[in-house]
Amino acid sequence: MIHHFWSTSPVRYLLFPLCLVYGGISNLLRISYLLGWRKTWRAPVPIVMVGNLTIGGNGKTPLVIWLVGMLQSHGLRVGVVSRGYGGKARHYPFIVGQHTTAHQAGDEPILIYQRTHAIVGVAPIRKKAVEEILRCSVVDIIITDDGLQHHALARDIEIVVIDGERRFGNGWWLPVGPMRELQSRLRSVTAIITNGGVALPGELSMKLLPGFAVNISSGEKRPVTELQNVVAMAGIGCPQRFFKTLYTEGVRPLKTISFLDHKRYRLKGLTTLTTSGQTLLMTEKDAVKVRHFAKKNWWYLPVEVALSGNDAQELLKNIFCLVSALR
Structure with missing residues (x-):
């Protein structure tokens, strides 16, 4: 790093x-x-x-x-x-x-x-x-x-x-x-x-205070602690801040994955991050780049100042x- x-x-x-x-x-x-x-x-x-x-x-x-x-x-x-x-x-x-x-x-x-x-x-x-x-x-x-x-x-x-x-x-x-x-x-x-x-x-x-987790595909909202088997990813300037927020909120990801800031994502690369029954959780900044090919198990966590x-x-x-x- x-x-x-x-x-x-x-x-x-x-x-x-x-x-x-x-x-x-x-x-x-x-x-x-x-x-x-x-x-x-x-x-x-x-x-x-x-x-x-x-x-x-x-x-x-x-x-x-x-x-x-x-x-x-x-x-x-x-x-x-x-x-x-x-x-x-x-x-x-x-x-x-x-x-x-x-x-x-x-x-x-x-x-x-x-x-x-x-x-x-x-x-x-x-x-x-x-x-x-x-x-x-x-x-x-x-x-x-x-x-x-x-x-x-x-x-x-x-x-x-x-x-x-x-x-x-x-x-x-x-x-x-x-x-x-x-x-x-x-x-x-x-x-x-x-x-x-x-x-x-x-x-x-x-x-930066987190809100409800939002499903990228459907727009459904729910408390982030209700998400099951979370795999957390972040492609921001300081990914550890996002992961720390999850831990503070009581979420214990199965694994955390960091990407470079402003990284361009592709469907094939992200689908390999989770297996059946797992939830991919990302930042809202990541979510805006994947909306057009998001899967049903992909969520993001917005934050408010x-x-x-x-x-x-x-x-x-x-x-x-x-x-x-x-x-």
């Missing part, structure tokens, strides 16, 4: 020259935008950037879904921008629709669209995705899922999500460590949200004020 390599392998020290090159380029790019050597593009609507400092799954997409839902509940028209990592569309930008597949858009845009029904624009160049959203719809605010290091797009609010258990690993840039940017970058962001673990002073605490308290309300208040000021 890559995190084990970063924390224990002496081989990582041989990669320090690459680490310094990565860090140097990263800093130079950011400084070039700050000093105006490179131009940033500012959208006519507020931009909220949800990102992280490390690679891997920190919980950005569930937080984006939560933010969209909260803003929609207050009557705001929300757009979402995603790079569409893992997607292989014929052209960019494009808007996610009812018939868009994960193969075209990647798994996260499909998940966001299905959960929020917000307009979701996909493009590796975020500016193009924003422009496509504005061309196709009227929105009050746009949230970007990832893109903290995409400095070409100006943003009004920056939210960084931290894995509360892994945090920043050994603290070094890639490839010696997990960092896209160093921890000092946190001094310039609007909010720091810690997913799991213990939130430090100045950080907002976030939890729990983010409350005065700090969370203050963050939402800041967003509402920003939208009001630009209307």
